[in-house]
Amino acid sequence: MKSLCIFLGANPGNDEKYAEAARNMGRELAKRKITTIYGGSDMGLMGILAESALEAGGKVIGVIPDSLVKKNVSHPNLTELHVTESMHERKALMAELSDGFIAMPGGIGTMDEIFEIFTWAQLGFHNKPCGLLNIDGYYDKLLDFLGSVVEEGFLKGVHKDMLLTASSPAGIIDSFAGYEPPVVSKWVEKAKVEIRKQQ
Template identity: 55%
Template sequence: MRICVYAGSNPGTNPAYGEAAERFGRLLAERGIGLVYGGGRTGLMGRISDAVLAAGGTVTGIIPQFLMDKEVGHMGVQDLRVVGSMHERKALMAELSDGFVALPGGIGTLEEIFEVWTWAQLGRHDKPCGLLNAAGFYDGLAGFLDHVAGEQFMKPKHRSMLVVEESGEAILDAFAEYQPPVVEKWLDKGRT
């Protein structure tokens, strides 16, 4: 089993974010779950990959060539794959993973978790998606998503597809029990 983790390439202002990344990395290794991530050595990406490695776990990094050219790739991971574009990176990360977790991060982190969550909503995969809400980082976003569902721009069953938990243990426990809702394959029926 492998979990894809999206995370900031910066550490953020709160030390709790880095601590959560390290705890989650150790937890993945302890449970025998491999890490798939963006291949960087800086910020929370570096912290989680270093923690997995230090705990004896396996790490697969996927990084586009233009970021390798900027020397931000983590050369210490067992499996660092260099791809041609961000699109290739995201597709390969999704293919190799059994679930997706976003740690604190910026617009890239949000874009990545929202994309795989959207794919789940559309029935393109049935893998769990979650936000690791370290130090309440995602409180505002979770509240906004509840508002979106309350305003009927999203079905409650689709909102429930994104797990929000404060600890890595709670995220992995929720993933272990995850039952994806039945998703109408309306796109496959020719309706637009």
């Protein structure tokens, strides 16, 4: 993989373990010569990730909407900074530039980003791996909820399993290496229903 998109918080969180995970991710990406694609901010975990990757000799590309640039939160020293007109354009460009997507601990924005790109994968709009860096169980409750969604019939287990998980930067990146998208389509069940109607 040549580039990975990292979604993560613009806040540092209440525990140093999250900042340390961001530092380790930046260093790991740089060590593997993988370009870091991220949201372009110098704040919170986002800034820590970028600084760590840059300090380790890595390439870092930020993608940020103009509305946030005007609030002076963009990182001034990135390898490249792309400024978009909207959040929608931002996410589309991040998707285009990246070979895979990892969500680290973060808030609503991080959830929005990983779930949108995960949805695109489920629908077959792309075949790139998506994953959660589950630092100290941060995403355990979310994964439990997704299990409930499967049990209630709103998500196929094979699609849930597309969202890879690991507890370390090296682990999640390694899990991407052998990723192959499932052959089961989201639309298979609909086709079966239509067939039953015609019988």
